[in-house]
Amino acid sequence: MSDDFMLDTDDLQRRMDGAIASLRTEFASLRTGRASASMLEPVMVDAYGTKTPINQVGTVNVPEPRMVTVNVWDKGLVGKVEKAIRESGLGINPQLNGTIIMLPIPELNEERRTQLTKVAGQYSEHARVSIRNIRRDGMDQIKKAKADGMSEDDQKVWESEVQDMTNKYIAMIDEQLETKQAEIMQV
Template sequence: MSEDFMLDTDDIERRMDGAISSLKTEFASLRTGRASASMLEPVMVDAYGQRTPINQVGTVNVPEPRMVTINVWDKGLVGKVEKAIRESGLGINPQLNGTIIMLPIPELNEERRRELSKVAGQYAEHARVSIRNIRRDGMDQIKKAKADGLSEDDQKLWEGEVQEITDRYIKGIDDQLATKQAEIMQV
């Protein structure tokens, strides 16, 4: 049985890709001083008795580099959308114009840039922890196979493979973090 041991590296990479995808989503929600529709993705509105993403209650547009508009489809939800944005912690003050909510994106000051940079670092660390947990799962599978008779050479080979995949993904996270922090700190 031990000779037939095959670690599912595709599964490990798929799970690590999921962690990277989650990191990209979190990074997209960070405000960098430029308007982006994705910055509203984490904002949920109490609509129709449940928490609903903003893009499901209206059309989100970016007509200018420092302006996001939301054309709310249901006039009764305009106040709830405005409240959700105010309470989201994005630091944006919505302006109402009928069913259209305008979100002027203010310049980020140095202090806010540093805070956002730290938040980006926290997001990256969460992703690194996820990657390490996936690595640990792979290593546990190898140890279990070793207990079932996997040779020590094969064990080292598989452990090296898992470590190489892990290192590649951690480097990817570090590169993305550096890019995001540079984007945040750019004036």
């Protein structure tokens, strides 16, 4: 009866990959002192009566290492895009030039760098919690199969496989956190 138990490791791995992808997106939104188009991804503009991602109302470019520009397609939205950037909490002061909004990226001071490393740590901890929750789901499936008659040896093999997968993904998170913190602290 239990010999046909197959844990869907592909599903667990897909979900863990999703947690890593989410972490990368959160890390990309952290400002490191260098201009990046991805830092504007979380900014939502109140356009046409709905919240719209900034990249759907204009073109985001990085013409210089310390400058991001947004070329707004609809002149009527320039003020709303500017307001959305000001209220986003990115700490950037937009400058208007017709339909182009220029965002000079200031140097980060030591205090702000330290704050950003703590934020990066929080993001990575959320990712670790997600990985552990996925691990728990896998372990629950194994326990259910054990209750349905799976042998103890099979249970140990499956649990070991899920734990190995979890350890691999936690190590990936730690490695990415270390890289991001080094990038943030680089002057």
